Amino acid sequence: MAHLATARQQGEQESSIDPMSLALDISHVSMVYETGTGYVPALDDISFSVETGEFLAILGPSGCGKSTLLALISGLEFPTEGSVKVAYRPVSRPVTDVGIVFQTDVLLDWRRVLGNVLLQIELRGGDAAAFETRARELLRMAGLFGFEQKYPYELSGGMRQRVAICRALIHDPPLLLMDEPFGALDALTREKMVLELHRIWYETRKSVVFVTHDIQEAVFLADRVLVMTARPGQIAEIARIDIPHPRTPATRSSPEFIAMASHLRELFTNAGVL
Amino acid sequence: MAVESQVKSMMPAQTKARRAGYRLLRSANTPLVLIAIFAMWEIGVRLGHVPSYVLPPPSAIIFRIVHDWRLVLVQTWVTSIEVLIGFGLSIVISIPLAAVLFQWRWLEESMYPLLVASQTIPKVAIAPLMVVWFGFGLAPKVLIAFLICFFPIVVDSLIGFRSVPKEVMWLARSTGASKWNTFLKIQIPGALPSIFAGIKVASTLAVVGAVVGEFVGSDTGLGYQLIVANGTIDVQLSFAIIIVLSILGIVLFAFVELAERLLLPWHISQRRVSRANRSRA
Numbered sequence: 080m081a082h083l084a085t086a087r088q089q090g091e092q093e094s095s096i097d098p099m100s101l102a103l104d105i106s107h108v109s110m111v112y113e114t115g116t117g118y119v120p121a122l123d124d125i126s127f128s129v130e131t132g133e134f135l136a137i138l139g140p141s142g143c144g145k146s147t148l149l150a151l152i153s154g155l156e157f158p159t160e161g162s163v164k165v166a167y168r169p170v171s172r173p174v175t176d177v178g179i180v181f182q183t184d185v186l187l188d189w190r191r192v193l194g195n196v197l198l199q200i201e202l203r204g205g206d207a208a209a210f211e212t213r214a215r216e217l218l219r220m221a222g223l224f225g226f227e228q229k230y231p232y233e234l235s236g237g238m239r240q241r242v243a244i245c246r247a248l249i250h251d252p253p254l255l256l257m258d259e260p261f262g263a264l265d266a267l268t269r270e271k272m273v274l275e276l277h278r279i280w281y282e283t284r285k286s287v288v289f290v291t292h293d294i295q296e297a298v299f300l301a302d303r304v305l306v307m308t309a310r311p312g313q314i315a316e317i318a319r320i321d322i323p324h325p326r327t328p329a330t331r332s333s334p335e336f337i338a339m340a341s342h343l344r345e346l347f348t349n350a351g352v353l
Numbered sequence: 354m355a356v357e358s359q360v361k362s363m364m365p366a367q368t369k370a371r372r373a374g375y376r377l378l379r380s381a382n383t384p385l386v387l388i389a390i391f392a393m394w395e396i397g398v399r400l401g402h403v404p405s406y407v408l409p410p411p412s413a414i415i416f417r418i419v420h421d422w423r424l425v426l427v428q429t430w431v432t433s434i435e436v437l438i439g440f441g442l443s444i445v446i447s448i449p450l451a452a453v454l455f456q457w458r459w460l461e462e463s464m465y466p467l468l469v470a471s472q473t474i475p476k477v478a479i480a481p482l483m484v485v486w487f488g489f490g491l492a493p494k495v496l497i498a499f500l501i502c503f504f505p506i507v508v509d510s511l512i513g514f515r516s517v518p519k520e521v522m523w524l525a526r527s528t529g530a531s532k533w534n535t536f537l538k539i540q541i542p543g544a545l546p547s548i549f550a551g552i553k554v555a556s557t558l559a560v561v562g563a564v565v566g567e568f569v570g571s572d573t574g575l576g577y578q579l580i581v582a583n584g585t586i587d588v589q590l591s592f593a594i595i596i597v598l599s600i601l602g603i604v605l606f607a608f609v610e611l612a613e614r615l616l617l618p619w620h621i622s623q624r625r626v627s628r629a630n631r632s633r634a
Binding site (some may be wrong): 153155173174175177179181183185187188189198199201202203204230231232 | 518520521523524525526527528529530531534535538539542543545617618619620
């Protein structure tokens with residue numbers, strides 16, 4: 080897997096993707112909501128795919144349909160047109176082969192950290208006790224060793240979100256969906272969490288769809304950044320980030336990083352967002 | 354990690370300290386305030402030469418409770434039983450009913466107005482009917498206590514079941530969890546703080562219900578004794594009973610609070626854990 084980043088070529092992304100390893104395939108998806116006053120287009124002809132082990136960031140202003148896209152991928156909503164396939168299976172009901180991380184950590188206040196991670200297993204009807212070792216291992220990896228028996232309210236915002244990430248990983252899903260997971264954190268914690276997530280992703284090599292409105296975050300984490308514009312949500316560009324893994328805090332000051340970030344910023348300026 | 358937790362814990366630590374101090378002050382204050390009120394009452398009545406049949410001094414009331422302890426104890430026992438059964442029934446019936454209403458939206462929509470209507474009928478108005486239907490025994494008092502407790506528990510339980518954030522439900526759906534499993538593991542525990550709020554309100558109403566029942570038709574209980582005392586203008590005994598009734602209500606409320614504290618150590622209203630252990634971060 081580690082060779083993927085360097086082996087990738089610049090250019091049209093479809094041509095460089097091995098069709099045998101798609102985690103997610105979205106083709107010509109449009110979404111129109113019916114409201115009392117008429118039809119509101121949320122997504123317009125969206126096509127993209129995610130390779131197995133790839134980190135895809137969806138970058139866009141609020142109201143561009145990023146969250147709608149995640150709802151489509153997880154099978155909570157269905158597109159007006161087009162097809163959504165997760166691991167080659169058309170999505171027709173809630174997809175269970177995913178781990179989801181939301182903007183808020185949505186931990187259950189009455190469960191301790193370990194219990195919150197194991198909730199995923201319990202809801203799936205699995206044997207939680209059998210997963211305890213793995214849960215502890217994940218928590219250690221997320222820097223939460225010693226906090227297994229704490230209640231969520233005893234944790235800081237960053238730690239809570241890390242628990243939420245562990246909960247999304249415990250059942251070893253092939254695809255991780257993250258909806259602005261660090262949006263509610265302060266800037267310093269946020270930067271630290273981005274580093275942590277990158278490390279976790281680098282170690283586990285999950286396929287990730289990461290929704291964000293933060294350019295730096297997207298460039299730092301992603302293999303490719305899908306830039307969206309709003310009303311209706313359309314793809315402005317799919318940018319490949321050719322910065323080798325693992326990325327470090329120094330990456331942020333590298334010329335490639337700065338060039339890519341300003342390029343994306345320019346896209347938004349042109350689109351009238353900035 | 355260290356920086357993050359320090360930055361994060363500074364503000365709450367201050368508010369926490371202030372809150373802990375406030376709580377200490379408050380718990381020490383309650384008896385003090387009570388003593389002050391009783392002292393002013395005592396002095397006012399004695400200095401103003403208020404006749405004892407209008408307003409007896411607190412010392413006389415307490416003396417009366419001690420003097421008639423056997424009567425007070427027997428009547429308190431009778432009323433307590435009515436209160437406990439009515440209150441217990443309301444908990445056992447209201448929460449499952451709320452759960453059922455929550456599961457079937459159409460049922461809730463058709464039942465809810467009836468529930469509200471049932472609550473708007475003054476219990477005093479139907480108490481005589483209860484006597485006609487169920488006689489002078491335990492049953493009508495228990496029923497009235499039940500009826501008065503029932504509504505706040507149902508309403509607050511429903512609010513609790515519904516208050517689960519949509520992201521949590523989304524998470525549950527992504528696990529393919531059954532409706533029952535979701536209800537058991539997420540909605541019920543999530544609703545507990547709300548349910549307890551309803552039970553707390555009900556606990557104070559339960560005593561009212563039982564006494565109303567006793568007013569209308571009874572030959573025992575604190576409510577009956579209160580009617581008798583009023584009839585003979587035995588104001589001392591009236592006050593004695595009123596004080597015992599309020600103690601009964603407070604004790605019931607305290608038990609509910611204790612249960613809440615034991616069951617919901619995680620809830621915001623119960624948090625006592627010091628922030629010191631955060632510094633380990």
